[in-house]
Amino acid sequence: MTSFFEEETTLFADLILPVPIPSLFTYRVPREMSELIKVGARVIVQFGKKRVITAVIANIHTNPPVKYQAKYILELLDEQPIVTARQLELFKWVAEYYLCNIGEVLNVALPAGLKITSQSRIQLNPEFDYEELLTEQEKLILEEIKKHQTLSYEEVERLIAKSNITSVIKSLVGKRAIILFEEVKERYKPKVVRKVRLGASFLDNDALVKLTSSLDKVPKQQEIVLKYLSHVPVYNNPELNQKGLDKSFFSQDDKISNASLNSLIKKGIFEQFEIFVSRFEDIPLKDGAVITLTESQKEASAQIHELFAEKEVVLLHGITGSGKTEVYIELIKQALQSGTQVLFLLPEIALTTQIVIRLRKVFGDVMGIYHSKFSDNERVEVWKGILDGKFQFVVGVRSAIFLPFNNLGLIIVDEEHETSYKQHEPAPRYNARDVAVIMSYMHKGKVLLGSATPSLESYYHAKNGRYGLVEMTQRFGNAALPTFELIDIKKEKKQRKMKNEFSSVLLENLEHNLKNKEQTILFQNRRGYSPYLQCEECHWISECANCDVSLTYHMRVGELRCHYCGHKEEVPRTCPNCGSTKVKTMGYGTEKIEDEINLMFPQARVQRMDLDTTRAKNAYQQIIQEFEDGGIDILVGTQMVSKGLDFDNVSMVGIFDADRIIHFPEFRASERAFQMLTQVSGRAGRRAEKPGKVLIQTANPAQKLLERIITNDYIGMYEAEIAEREKFNYPPFTRLIKVTVKHPDEPVSNKAAKILAEKLTAELGTSRVLGPQPPLVERVRNQFLFDILIKLEREKINFKAVKSFIQEKVIDVLTDKTLKSIQVIIDVDCL
DNA sequence: AGCACGCCGACT
DNA sequence: GTCGGCGTGCTC
Numbered sequence: 001m002t003s004f005f006e007e008e009t010t011l012f013a014d015l016i017l018p019v020p021i022p023s024l025f026t027y028r029v030p031r032e033m034s035e036l037i038k039v040g041a042r043v044i045v046q047f048g049k050k051r052v053i054t055a056v057i058a059n060i061h062t063n064p065p066v067k068y069q070a071k072y073i074l075e076l077l078d079e080q081p082i083v084t085a086r087q088l089e090l091f092k093w094v095a096e097y098y099l100c101n102i103g104e105v106l107n108v109a110l111p112a113g114l115k116i117t118s119q120s121r122i123q124l125n126p127e128f129d130y131e132e133l134l135t136e137q138e139k140l141i142l143e144e145i146k147k148h149q150t151l152s153y154e155e156v157e158r159l160i161a162k163s164n165i166t167s168v169i170k171s172l173v174g175k176r177a178i179i180l181f182e183e184v185k186e187r188y189k190p191k192v193v194r195k196v197r198l199g200a201s202f203l204d205n206d207a208l209v210k211l212t213s214s215l216d217k218v219p220k221q222q223e224i225v226l227k228y229l230s231h232v233p234v235y236n237n238p239e240l241n242q243k244g245l246d247k248s249f250f251s252q253d254d255k256i257s258n259a260s261l262n263s264l265i266k267k268g269i270f271e272q273f274e275i276f277v278s279r280f281e282d283i284p285l286k287d288g289a290v291i292t293l294t295e296s297q298k299e300a301s302a303q304i305h306e307l308f309a310e311k312e313v314v315l316l317h318g319i320t321g322s323g324k325t326e327v328y329i330e331l332i333k334q335a336l337q338s339g340t341q342v343l344f345l346l347p348e349i350a351l352t353t354q355i356v357i358r359l360r361k362v363f364g365d366v367m368g369i370y371h372s373k374f375s376d377n378e379r380v381e382v383w384k385g386i387l388d389g390k391f392q393f394v395v396g397v398r399s400a401i402f403l404p405f406n407n408l409g410l411i412i413v414d415e416e417h418e419t420s421y422k423q424h425e426p427a428p429r430y431n432a433r434d435v436a437v438i439m440s441y442m443h444k445g446k447v448l449l450g451s452a453t454p455s456l457e458s459y460y461h462a463k464n465g466r467y468g469l470v471e472m473t474q475r476f477g478n479a480a481l482p483t484f485e486l487i488d489i490k491k492e493k494k495q496r497k498m499k500n501e502f503s504s505v506l507l508e509n510l511e512h513n514l515k516n517k518e519q520t521i522l523f524q525n526r527r528g529y530s531p532y533l534q535c536e537e538c539h540w541i542s543e544c545a546n547c548d549v550s551l552t553y554h555m556r557v558g559e560l561r562c563h564y565c566g567h568k569e570e571v572p573r574t575c576p577n578c579g580s581t582k583v584k585t586m587g588y589g590t591e592k593i594e595d596e597i598n599l600m601f602p603q604a605r606v607q608r609m610d611l612d613t614t615r616a617k618n619a620y621q622q623i624i625q626e627f628e629d630g631g632i633d634i635l636v637g638t639q640m641v642s643k644g645l646d647f648d649n650v651s652m653v654g655i656f657d658a659d660r661i662i663h664f665p666e667f668r669a670s671e672r673a674f675q676m677l678t679q680v681s682g683r684a685g686r687r688a689e690k691p692g693k694v695l696i697q698t699a700n701p702a703q704k705l706l707e708r709i710i711t712n713d714y715i716g717m718y719e720a721e722i723a724e725r726e727k728f729n730y731p732p733f734t735r736l737i738k739v740t741v742k743h744p745d746e747p748v749s750n751k752a753a754k755i756l757a758e759k760l761t762a763e764l765g766t767s768r769v770l771g772p773q774p775p776l777v778e779r780v781r782n783q784f785l786f787d788i789l790i791k792l793e794r795e796k797i798n799f800k801a802v803k804s805f806i807q808e809k810v811i812d813v814l815t816d817k818t819l820k821s822i823q824v825i826i827d828v829d830c831l
Numbered sequence: 832a833g834c835a836c837g838c839c840g841a842c843t
Numbered sequence: 844g845t846c847g848g849c850g851t852g853c854t855c
Contacts, residue, residue, distance in 0.1 A: 012855095015855080017854090017855090019832050019833080020832055021832080021854075023855085024855085025854075025855040026855050027855060028855090045855085047854060047855080048833075048834065048853075048854045049834070049835070049854085050834080050835095051832095051833065051834075051854085065855065067855090068855055069855080070855055071855060103832090104832095107832095820851095821850080
């Protein structure tokens with residue numbers, strides 16, 4: 001089949017570039033690359049005039065583009081694809097479904113270490129000596145460059161404390177004072193360990209004896225050799241020498257200097273070599289513990305197994321403390337045994353905890369961990385580890401769904417109701433739980449969704465037979481469910497029994513718990529000291545300059561902070577409006593609760609756990625460890641304390657401000673409140689002999705939802721809610737698409753949103769289009785927001801067509817001259 | 832997204 | 844008169 005022409009054919013490759021542009025870009029494959037190039041491999045290309053970026057090959061063909069001249073691919077980075085064909089298919093699906101560009105998907109999918117960025121770097125032109133021609137500023141920059149050899153734009157900006165230096169740099173280039181060059185940096189650095197072993201000529205016993213005696217005059221070196229021999233007995237088994245010893249093994253010993261080791265290497269007595277190692281070695285491995293399932297766990301896993309025969313997706317609804325983890329472990333084992341890969345998804349915060357350590361103990365090093373708190377290098381290791389078969393099983397967060405599996409038999413989505421599976425910013429605004437279902441179709445695998453409080457959507461699908469349903473209603477080890485007490489704070493206030501936020505009942509119980517050395521968790525879903533400050537004289541309220549929200553007072557750092565844009569201010573001593581000194585804190589967050597406990601129970605050891613105390617890499621884990629070890633009596637926290645923590649000695653959970661959670665102005669409020677409060681309550685009393693206690697402070701103890709929470713009546717909540725959803729056409733009966741219009745001018749934003757809403761309503765009808773209306777926070781980062789909510793019934797509607805229709809209308813509005821500067825965000829399946 | 836080009840205000 | 848602001852348009 002060989003002919004001249006085949007040899008002459010030039011190949012072209014369509015590339016996915018990590019930029020938000022809808023199209024692929026076609027580049028020419030240099031002849032010498034054409035044998036090696038593969039779909040899914042990365043290449044380096046020039047994009048635009050000077051940018052040099054990495055791209056992934058989406059397909060290879062022989063059709064030269066007609067409308068433009070294709071540029072050449074500069075470099076091929078991978079001999080083997082790092083993105084599989086299935087992944088490309090998935091990326092495409094995600095881009096289409098969530099209305100974004102495939103480049104944006106690639107951007108969240110690839111760990112940063114597999115992306116390459118080019119950076120322009122600046123260096124001195126060695127032939128330049130006309131400094132008198134330069135302006136002061138240019139001289140300044142030149143000085144810095146002389147000092148540092150080479151600098152990036154950002155570094156120059158930082159050093160001379162000025163932004164937007166491009167034109168100055170240009171001028172310097174024009175005057176031939178400096179030279180620009182592109183530096184492409186490969187981000188991923190495998191971890192290497194330097195090792196030494198004996199040179200091959202010393203491996204028989206005679207040679208060894210001669211060697212040691214010949215070193216009599218250099219005792220230090222002799223000592224090293226002897227030390228080596230005592231750890232690697234090569235005279236018995238020369239094979240052992242192959243693995244050698246870590247160089248660091250010797251440097252740990254104070255008596256051994258690096259110099260003497262190096263001279264041994266120089267002499268050829270030792271040879272130095274390097275090996276690549278994994279970065280996960282410090283997490284404990286298998287401990288050989290045998291996990292035995294209880295009857296109900298066995299039953300659940302058998303049921304799931306059966307249901308998988310007919311359903312793609314099974315929902316495991318197991319109450320808090322029912323021991324779902326063991327069921328997961330059983331299923332993971334089965335899947336791994338059948339030779340398929342397994343992915344276990346967890347919400348971000350749950351991942352740092354006990355469960356990972358537990359899984360790791362069972363599965364050892366076939367398990368990879370994919371987490372945002374891990375460094376990039378570690379993520380690249382997991383990615384590559386899956387590609388070359390090292391990891392059969394990955395535990396990870398949301399973005400782990402994009403890892404390069406080729407034979408994924410089982411995906412477990414734990415805490416499937418968690419909203420953190422949905423990405424909000426930036427695009428793709430995907431929901432990993434839903435993408436998991438699509439993935440399982442692609443791999444012909446199965447999905448297990450697990451939760452104590454399933455999302456209404458998932459439970460609805462399970463009830464309707466689309467998903468299988470397995471229920472676990474018993475707590476593990478027959479631990480009793482906690483007892484509940486609703487505390488009427490209105491009544492307590494009338495009787496003047498409240499002490500700030502604390503009811504007398506809560507205080508009594510706290511005291512009792514402290515006395516008995518039992519631990520308490522206090523839940524207030526609001527961080528900071530107080531959500532706002534107010535002047536008693538003129539009623540001024542602390543507000544963010546860029547957003548329409550109040551500034552939260554953070555006492556520890558002595559700042560007012562905006563939780564939307566991160567804006568910070570000093571705390572005013574007097575009212576900025578009237579000068580009065582009567583500026584008071586209003587409302588309360590975790591900081592204030594912590595503070596008041598410290599005042600009322602000075603002997604208690606209190607720790608706060610919220611975003612502010614857990615920002616550092618290991619802070620979260622440290623707090624949990626300390627709590628587990630009994631070093632903390634009272635843990636005060638936001639929803640962080642509600643996720644997947646198992647503590648034996650927690651006998652009480654106190655909940656503040658349940659009403660605020662229940663009456664949040666949002667259609668999912670009841671569902672969310674049920675989930676959140678049930679999850680926190682579940683932290684109490686996980687022991688059989690000692691049921692825990694949950695105290696809920698509320699202004700309205702008679703609320704139906706509270707009754708359902710305290711009787712653990714998920715079904716009751718589900719039925720009440722689902723009726724509401726059906727009546728008002730909300731999910732799961734419809735799919736929601738939220739279109740948000742943003743602009744710094746309120747009227748522009750408003751007008752654009754109105755026009756867009758009209759266009760949409762004209763086709764879809766008033767019952768399907770809601771708004772535009774300003775969201776709860778109307779202005780964020782100085783942009784005025786308007787939301788349009790589109791409700792689309794699940795049946796008899798061409799979802800895809802409607803989505804492209806929406807996109808079309810958005811483009812219509814964007815072509816209007818007066819409105820084109822607006823930003824539009826389309827969020828498919830918004831939460 | 833980045834980056835260049837181009838067209839108008841406030842300064843040497 | 845220039846510097847430098849950011850609106851606009853393009854990237855194979």
